[in-house]
Amino acid sequence: MAQPPLNPDGSLLSARALALSYGAPVGLWRRAERQRVLSDVNLSIAPGERVALVGRSGSGKTSLLRALLAIEALDDGEIECQSRRVYPGSTAALRWYRRAVQYIPQDPAASLDPRMSVLRQVCEPLLRLCDERAPAARACEALALVGLGLEFHDRRRGELSGGQAQRVTIARAIAPRPQLVIADEPMSGLDLPIRRQVGEVLRHLSEAEGTALLLVSHDLAAVALLCSRILVMSEGRIVEDRPTRELIAAPRHPATRALVEAARATQPGPSPAPWCCERL
């Protein structure tokens, strides 16, 4: 894949001082208060890098994804990608960004249109974002990359297993050849062999196509094998941002320690085992 233009700091995507709050109604007669869910969030992602964003439920991971996807009006902050400003700015002028940064949502089945064939679902972003001359050919390529052959092309959502539906959402995200794929809990709700399969598809994508990945999970073990860097969120802030091996060997923040303990408890074999460093 051709090298994309980078930000002045060498990153593909960078976010500075992001702050976000939501309106939270507190009662019939009282004014709505705003709940701060992101505070002073800074991050950057290099081309081809695989980064995990982990944290307990409610720590702000999905809110940060929505901010990075430029679908939230922030209180403050800046987002830059490929040396172009993403936020603040007009969201109507972000067609280039919608192509460069693709999203894999948390619930694959819900994000697929039950009336559309698999092939059509994968063609759809190519037609909407890419002016692709041969969308079907590119869609077939993307489906082949996730291991879905011709026999799946005419199926509808109801004719797919959970793992197959997840692979369709991955194919749909990678078909426009994005520079970055952001995936929200891409392995949750899948059984172990399918999780492995989806993990391998994502690894292959980044290794073969040079696509950067930002994978969100509340489960450190699910993403540590795949990612070389981990961002830990707690109460709307990034409290650690370190290489995976280092972070697991010596977690500093209490939120990181809790995630490492929880992940160790789910691993088979003697503890402490080098459970998440096998392939790093």
Ligand SMILES: Nc1ncnc2c1ncn2[C@@H]1O[C@H](COP(=O)(O)OP(=O)(O)OP(=O)(O)O)[C@@H](O)[C@H]1O
């Ligand atoms: N649209 C919204 N309006 C008001 N509050 C919201 C909204 N979306 C999220 N929140 C609140 O923002 C906080 C962060 O939520 P968020 O979904 O970002 O967390 P999360 O880390 O992704 O959680 P999970 O792992 O459970 O998906 C929570 O307190 C949540 O209740």
